[in-house]
Amino acid sequence: xxxxxxxxxxxxxxxxxxxxxxxxxxxxxxxxxxxxxxxxxxxxxxxxxxxxxxxxxxxxxxxxxxxxxxxxxxxxxxxxxxxxxxxxxxxxxxxxxxxxxxxxxxxxxxxxxxxxxxxxxxxxxxxxxxxxxxxxxxxxxxxxxxxxxxxxxxxxxxxxxxxxxxxxxxxxxxxxxxxxxxxxxxxxxxxxxxxxxxxxxxxxxxxxxxxxxxxxxxxxxxxxxxxxxxxxxxxxxxxxxxxxxxxxxxxxxxxxxxxxxxxxxxxxxxxxxxxxxxxxxxxxxxxxxxxxxxxxxxxxxxxxxxxxxxxxxxxxxxxxxxxxxxxxxxxxxxxxxxxxxxxxxxxxxxxxxxxxxxxxxxxxxxxxxxxxxxxxxxxxxxxxxxxxxxxxxxxxxxxxxx
Numbered sequence: 001x002x003x004x005x006x007x008x009x010x011x012x013x014x015x016x017x018x019x020x021x022x023x024x025x026x027x028x029x030x031x032x033x034x035x036x037x038x039x040x041x042x043x044x045x046x047x048x049x050x051x052x053x054x055x056x057x058x059x060x061x062x063x064x065x066x067x068x069x070x071x072x073x074x075x076x077x078x079x080x081x082x083x084x085x086x087x088x089x090x091x092x093x094x095x096x097x098x099x100x101x102x103x104x105x106x107x108x109x110x111x112x113x114x115x116x117x118x119x120x121x122x123x124x125x126x127x128x129x130x131x132x133x134x135x136x137x138x139x140x141x142x143x144x145x146x147x148x149x150x151x152x153x154x155x156x157x158x159x160x161x162x163x164x165x166x167x168x169x170x171x172x173x174x175x176x177x178x179x180x181x182x183x184x185x186x187x188x189x190x191x192x193x194x195x196x197x198x199x200x201x202x203x204x205x206x207x208x209x210x211x212x213x214x215x216x217x218x219x220x221x222x223x224x225x226x227x228x229x230x231x232x233x234x235x236x237x238x239x240x241x242x243x244x245x246x247x248x249x250x251x252x253x254x255x256x257x258x259x260x261x262x263x264x265x266x267x268x269x270x271x272x273x274x275x276x277x278x279x280x281x282x283x284x285x286x287x288x289x290x291x292x293x294x295x296x297x298x299x300x301x302x303x304x305x306x307x308x309x310x311x312x313x314x315x316x317x318x319x320x321x322x323x324x325x326x327x328x329x330x331x332x333x334x335x336x337x338x339x340x341x342x343x344x345x346x347x348x349x350x351x352x353x354x355x356x357x358x359x360x361x362x363x364x365x366x367x368x369x370x371x372x373x374x375x376x377x378x379x380x381x382x383x384x385x386x387x388x389x390x391x392x393x394x395x396x397x398x399x400x401x402x
Contacts, residue, residue: 007194007197008128008186008189008192008194009125009128009129009136009189009194009196009197011184012124012125012128012184012185012186013125013128013136013139013140014181014184015121015181015182015184015185016121016122016124016125016140016143016185017139017140017142017143017146018143018178018180018181018182019079019083019117019118019120019121019143019178019179019181019182020117020118020121020122020140020141020142020143020144020147021143021144021146021147021178022083022086022114022117022147022175022178022179023114023117023118023143023144023147024143024144024145024146024147024148024151024266025147025151025171025174025175025178026055026086026110026114027144027147027148027241028147028148028151028152028155028241028266029151029152029155029171030052030241030242031152031241031242031244031245031246032152032155032156032159032245033155033159033164033167033168034048034049034242034245034246035245035246035249036159036164036167037051037102037164040164041099041102043099044366044370045246045366045367045369045370046363046366046367046370047366048366049242049362049363049365049366050363050366051102051103051106051107052107052242052358052362053358053359053360053362053363054103054107054108054111055106055107055108055110055111055114055358056111056354056355056356056358056359057111057355057359058107058108058111058112059111059112059114059115059354059355059358060351060352060354060355060356061115061352062082062111062112062113062114062115062116063115063118063119063348063349063351063352063355064115064345064348064349064352065115065348066078066082066115066116066119066120066348067115067119067120067123067344067345067346067347067348067349067351068344068345068348069120069344070119070120070123070124070344071123071341071342071343071344071345074187075120075124075182075185075186075187076182076183076184076185078116078120079116079117079120079121079179079182079185080179080182080183081116082112082113082114082115082116082117082120083113083116083117083175083176083178083179083182084113084179085109085110085112085113085116086109086110086112086113086114086116086175087113087172087175087176087179088109088113089105089106089108089109089110089111089112089113090106090110090168090169090171090172090175091168091169091172092105092109093105093106093109093110093168094164094165094166094168094169094172095165115348118141118144118351119344119347119348119351120344121140121143121185122137122140122141122331122347123343123344123347124185124186124187125137125140126331126332126335126340126343127187127188127189127196127340128188128189128196128197129196129197129198130196130197130198130199130200131197131198131199131281132197132198132281133332133335134276134277134278134280134281134328134329134332135274135277135278135280135281135328136197136277137277137328137331137332138273138274138276138277138278138280138327138328139273139274139277141273141277141324141327141328142269142270142273142274142324144266144269144327145265145266145267145268145269145270145273145320145324146266146270147266148263148265148266148269149263149266149267149270151171151174152263152266153263155167155171158170211338211339211340211341211342212337212338212339212342212346212401213342214342214345214346214349216401217334217337217338217342217346218346218349220337220399221397221399222337222396222397222398222399223334223337223338223350223399225392225393225395225396226330226333226334226350226396227350227353228353228389228392229289229293229326229330229389229392229393230330230350230351230353230354230357231353231354231356231357232293232357232385232386232388232389232392233293233296233323233326233385233386233389234353234354234357234358234361235357235360235361235381235382235385236296236297236300236323236361236381236382236383236385236386237296237323238357238358238361238362239361239362239364239365239378239379239381239382240265240300240303240319240379240382241265242361242362242365242366242378243365243369243375243378243379244261244265244303244312244316245261246369246375247303247375248261248312250375251307261309261312261313261315261316263316264312264313264314264315264316264317264320265316265317265319265320265323266320267316267317267320268316268317268318268319268320268321268322268323268324269320269321269323269324269327270320270324271317271320271321271324272292272320272321272322272323272324272325272327273324273325273327273328275321275325276288276292276324276325276326276328276329277328280328280329280332285329285332285333285396286393286394286396288325288326288329289326289329289389289390289393289396290390290391290393290394291325292321292322292323292325292326293322293326293386293387293389293390293393294322294386294387294390295318295321295322295325296319296322296323296382296386297382297383297384297385297386297387297390298318299315299318299319299322300315300319300379300382300383300386301383302314302315302318302319303315303319303379304376304379322386330350331347333396334346334347334350336398337398337399361381364378364381365378365381
């Protein structure tokens with residue numbers, strides 16, 4: 001009996017998970033590092049959160065640049081180059097002694113490098129899968145919550161037994177190690193004499209009528225709605241990630257116990273991405289998006305109605321599951337709506353919705369805490385944003401190219 005050969009596309013998925021893990025490393029570690037950075041540089045919550053906002057502004061432009069580069073160049077070279085910039089940024093941040101150097105090294109350098117991870121990894125994986133694409137993308141994006149499960153408690157532990165500087169250098173070392181699988185990335189199945197998983201893409205996929213230019217795609221109602229959903233969902237997520245660790249500390253949980261709550265977000269996010277990535281092959285995606293955005297809004301109520309580790313963990317898992325549930329849906333919708341020829345560039349522009357939410361969300365959350373001495377206003381914003389997103393998700397329709 002002829003034995004079926006192992007499909008190399010799953011190696012691409014593994015490499016992409018390692019790279020997306022780095023996107024999570026930068027995202028999740030900031031909440032743990034925030035109190036130490038604030039204390040070292042004597043900054044307010046709003047000002048220290050503005051560092052994260054600056055990184056996200058740079059990240060927005062970086063995603064567009066790396067998205068364009070990945071459509072025209074070898075993926076492993078593009079990704080590794082960006083990763084080295086991230087390593088450099090983390091190392092220099094460890095040796096920063098002024099607010100200006102902190103803003104430049106963490107805000108600018110890591111922001112540039114971060115653009116080389118998520119968008120290129122997802123864009124390449126989509127070229128390798130005709131069928132089970134949502135599931136493959138779900139696996140790849142699960143690299144972010146896997147990072148949260150590991151990096152959150154690890155960063156908190158290193159910080160508790162050493163210093164902020166050693167913690168940052170440790171994160172730089174982890175980043176370099178996770179860059180190495182980039183050399184397993186291959187641009188396209190044809191490069192290895194293979195077909196995409198599930199067989200060749202339909203010939204119509206290569207037709208100009210099914211491949212939108214970036215400037216055409218971004219003007220459609222479908223893109224605008226999807227972009228708004230990303231903005232609202234990430235606004236809610238980033239406010240929670242920014243505030244929850246400090247919120248738990250202020251409610252008398254110790255450093256390591258407080259890290260369990262955001263780690264539970266990562267655990268829920270991991271499960272949510274796999275479940276909806278699997279279901280998207282069989283269930284209407286609009287219904288999936290409506291359900292997970294509604295769940296994300298309702299889960300915040302758990303956080304606001306309890307003060308135990310059990311409440312934090314339950315909230316974290318439910319919130320993470322809902323947040324993770326919409327992550328793998330967007331890349332596949334973009335590819336289905338606008339074709340695969342320019343998917344890297346389109347996804348790069350789409351990803352700026354994350355950056356805009358980060359520019360607004362964490363500084364606003366920090367300002368509300370500083371000004372009113374309460375965390376609840378930030379969490380109310382999360383609820384409202386997700387309820388609006390749930391309603392908008394019902395309006396998504398595939399655009400028709402004129």
